[in-house]
Amino acid sequence: MxxxxxxxxxxxxxxxxxxxxxxxxxxxxxxxxxxxxxxxxxxxxxxxxxxxxxxxxxxxxxxxxxxxxxxxxxxxxxxxxxxxxxxxxxxxxxxxxxxxxxxxxxxxxxxxxxxxxxxxxxxxxxxxxxxxxxxxxxxHGGVEVVQAPPNGYRVAVIGSGPGGLACADELAKLGYGVTVFESQPLPGGLLVNGIPAFKLEKSVISRRIDLLARRGVEFRLGVTIGHDKTLADLLRDFEAVFLGVGAQKPKSADVPGDQLTGVVAALPFLIQKNVDSPLMEFPPVDVTGKRVAVLGGGDTAMDCLRTAVRAGAQSAVCLYRRDLANMPGSRKEYANALEEGAEFQFLTNPVEIVGNAAGAVAAVRCVRMELGAADASGRRKPRPVPGSEFTVPADIVLVAYGFDPVPFPPGSDLAQVTVNDWGGIIVDQQQMTSVLGVFSGGDSVRGPSLVVHAVRDARKAANSIHQYLSVKS
Ligand SMILES: Cc1cc2nc3c(=O)[nH]c(=O)nc-3n(C[C@H](O)[C@H](O)[C@H](O)COP(=O)(O)OP(=O)(O)OC[C@H]3O[C@@H](n4cnc5c(N)ncnc54)[C@H](O)[C@@H]3O)c2cc1C
Ligand code: SF4
Structure with a gap:
């Protein structure tokens, strides 16, 4: 046996x-x-x-x-x-x-x-x-919907990504009255408007949000803090604020030809194909029967390849300047992408997007790379191999080079929150920003990272908010 x-x-x-x-x-x-x-x-x-x-x-x-x-x-x-x-x-x-x-x-x-x-x-x-x-x-009904007795304090959570949701959950469990403000019409942040449904079905997120709502968390959708409401409004109406605003400003390809028709940012493409009713002003991207080149080697690049395959692309090829060992994307999802027919060209750096007479993408000119010594992060730095240029034919180029934090709306009083040179919110050991009572965590502090890191930061921030308000009372 x-x-x-x-x-x-x-x-x-x-x-x-x-x-x-x-x-x-x-x-x-x-x-x-x-x-x-x-x-x-x-x-x-x-x-x-x-x-x-x-x-x-x-x-x-x-x-x-x-x-x-x-x-x-x-x-x-x-x-x-x-x-x-x-x-x-x-x-x-x-x-x-x-x-x-x-x-x-x-x-x-x-x-x-x-x-x-x-x-x-x-x-x-x-x-x-x-x-x-x-x-x-x-x-089996084993996830309880217990509402903690109210403790009399109110906290505003800005952003409903995993950071915002985790912070709201922790605080609601302690009896705080929590209101989540989200600029998008759908809550969930990148869990909904980013990570494709084939990795994480949208119903998993709506089930979680429904649970939070039943625990007493209020969701105010379509409200942008810094535009529809100021930070001062929030600090008047709430005892503390958590900024879980993420980092969703796409990095551009930054090569000649990056404005050609057919060069598309990764996130709008993923949202358009993976969200049932994407309420966004973005021209439809049709990849049916087309040759798609994806620039980048992270999770977003992998998701673009697999989405392009599902959307009927003739081919989907990843152009990445380092090798597989140094690629940041998940190995599990790399294997899944290969199984689904995506191709990978490693040690390949795109240097120009070549257009046709109509001003649309026709190819990506690339240079072969080799890996030199490790940089400060421990990853080996790629350098071009002289005379190794070649072209990859393409009709659509999806740019998945990562993200930076979105700058605060111009003239907004959020500008008093100190950020670093790339726009990341600076926090202390307790996740508090430069503004007393305003905390932050997740991608807005770290830059593009992982769901589990946003949850960790948010739990820490919720605990710090609890300490801060306990001392204040
Ligand atoms: C395509 C893609 C695939 C990914 N795949 C994975 C993966 O497989 N595994 C993994 O662990 N991580 C993955 N990630 C990374 C992960 O999604 C992020 O690290 C995580 O979502 C960050 O959470 P967050 O709460 O900090 O921010 P976000 O999820 O970005 O949420 C921020 C929210 O704040 C809202 N907001 C911003 N400004 C305002 C404002 N002024 N007022 C009101 N609301 C505002 C935004 O609309 C957004 O909903 C992926 C990311 C992308 C883009
Ligand atoms: S949350 Fe922790 S235990 Fe769960 S999958 Fe992520 S790393 Fe593993």
């Missing part, structure tokens, strides 16, 4: 007898026909047996590598015993969006990358198990 979580020959060595399983994944041919999530959840039996692979390290490296210090071995132990609701409750103690992080975290660089089993075999499938147990809790 094979070892399972019920009959492990030796529970400490279940990992040697049970191979790592991945969450069920739809076949590429099927999944490129729609925008739905490609992974499903483990069934209960698989979840128990996969969780039993954890050897319950006394000092778990997975937990230290998780930005939220999730209590991973504890909930894995409970999953192995079939105590799913208890496991989910512990998972929720350290994370406000476990059903989201489990879907979008680059686990290979975080929790799973540090699993001790990696030195001998495959790591525990932490992400898939976190997803299973939190979905199980939602399906």
């Amino acid at each position: 094979p070892a399972t979580s019920d009959n492990p020959a030796n529970p400490k060595h279940a990992w040697a007898e049970i191979a790592r399983a991945s969450a069920p994944k739809r076949l590429p041919g099927e999944r490129i026909g729609d925008y739905r999530e490609i992974y499903a959840c483990f069934d209960e039996e698989t979840a128990r047996s996969q969780a039993s692979r954890c050897i319950q390290c006394p000092e778990p490296l997975c937990a230290s590598a998780c930005p939220l210090t999730n209590r991973i071995p504890e909930w894995l132990g409970l999953i192995a015993q079939g105590r799913f609701l208890e496991a989910a409750a512990i998972s929720r103690l350290t994370s406000n969006l476990p059903e989201v992080c489990s879907r979008v975290c680059p686990q290979e660089r975080l929790c799973e990358g540090s699993c001790i089993l990696s030195s001998k075999t495959d790591p525990v499938a932490i992400g898939a198990l976190e997803r299973f147990v939190n979905e199980y809790a939602f399906w």
Whole structure:
């Protein structure tokens, strides 16, 4: 009889007898026909047996590598015993969006990358198990909608991305009256207006927002702070403010030809194809039967490639100036992109977008790169190989070179919040900005980062807001 979580020959060595399983994944041919999530959840039996692979390290490296210090071995132990609701409750103690992080975290660089089993075999499938147990809790009514007794204080949260949602959740649990102001008509920040539905279905976010609303969080949509309301208005009506305004100003290609017809910024393209009713003024981008070149090597580039494939592109090729080892995008999503037919040209730096007589994109002129010495960040610096220029034919160029914070609206009193040379909001150890009572976190402070980092900052800021108001009272 094979070892399972019920009959492990030796529970400490279940990992040697049970191979790592991945969450069920739809076949590429099927999944490129729609925008739905490609992974499903483990069934209960698989979840128990996969969780039993954890050897319950006394000092778990997975937990230290998780930005939220999730209590991973504890909930894995409970999953192995079939105590799913208890496991989910512990998972929720350290994370406000476990059903989201489990879907979008680059686990290979975080929790799973540090699993001790990696030195001998495959790591525990932490992400898939976190997803299973939190979905199980939602399906079985195990996610409570408890409204804490009001403590008399009100906090304004600006932005409804993962940072804003996590901060609102933490504060609502402590009895604060929380109002979230969001400039877009749909709440969720980049979870909705960015990350494609095939990685994170929009219903997962609306379910979470509905839960927050039922906990008493008020959402005011279509309100831009700095334009429709001032910071002074907020500081008059609320005792503290959290700025979770993200970083969504696209970096341009900054090469000759970057204004040609057919050169498109990544985010509007992704929103147009992935959001059901995108309320945005942006001309439709039709990639059907076209050759699409994507510039960049991060998560956004990967998402553009996979979206272009789904939208009927003849080809979708990523042009990235470093090699695979130095590419910032998630390895899991790189593999998914390859399976779906995307192509990658590494060590390829676009130097010009070439137009045709009609002023539309015809090709991307590139230069081959080689990697030199590591820079301050530890990544090897690319340099051009002399005389190596070549062209890649293209009809559409999607620019995915990353983002900077959007400057505060001109003349707005938000300008009193001190920012650094690239526009990032400067915060102290407590996440407080230069303005007393105004806190910040997530991409607006770090620059483009990860969902799990926004959640971490927001939890810290909520805790600091609580300390600040406790001392003030
Ligand atoms: C295409 C794409 C794919 C990504 N994929 C992944 C991934 O797979 N895994 C991962 O971990 N991370 C991924 N990320 C990064 C992740 O989405 C961000 O790090 C995260 O969303 C940042 O959260 P945030 O709350 O700081 O900001 P955001 O999610 O950007 O939310 C900020 C919100 O503030 C609102 N806002 C801004 N200014 C105002 C104002 N003045 N008044 C009112 N509202 C305002 C904005 O409309 C927005 O809704 C991806 C990003 C992109 C663009
Ligand atoms: S939040 Fe991310 S890093 Fe932490 S356990 Fe979950 S998937 Fe891993």
